[in-house]
Amino acid sequence: MVKKVILNGVEIQVEEYEEEVVHQPNGEPLHKIRFAFKVRSDEYHDITTLLYQQTFDVSVPERDLNFRGTIQNYSTSVTNLYKKNQVGDFRLELIETISQ
Incomplete structure (x- = not known):
């Protein structure tokens, strides 16, 4: 099981992880992770x-996966974690950016 994802050098400990390859209309395969x-x-x-940057150098070391990706979907259980000792559940879906 994948335990971490690295976005722009910031290591994030993950609890759930899914990965797939999607194809553009031209057949180009793109990585997608949730x-x-x-x-x-x-x-x-x-x-x-970090998430406001929207586009990241993505690394999943346990899968030997590296790509440039952008946020396709994002959600959180809490909109304000400035209250001390709060914990929020975040979900993030990234898709590989199309090479130009």
């Missing part, structure tokens, strides 16, 4: 600042 992770209130600012 994962869930916990965010504590003391990490909230750093994680949301």
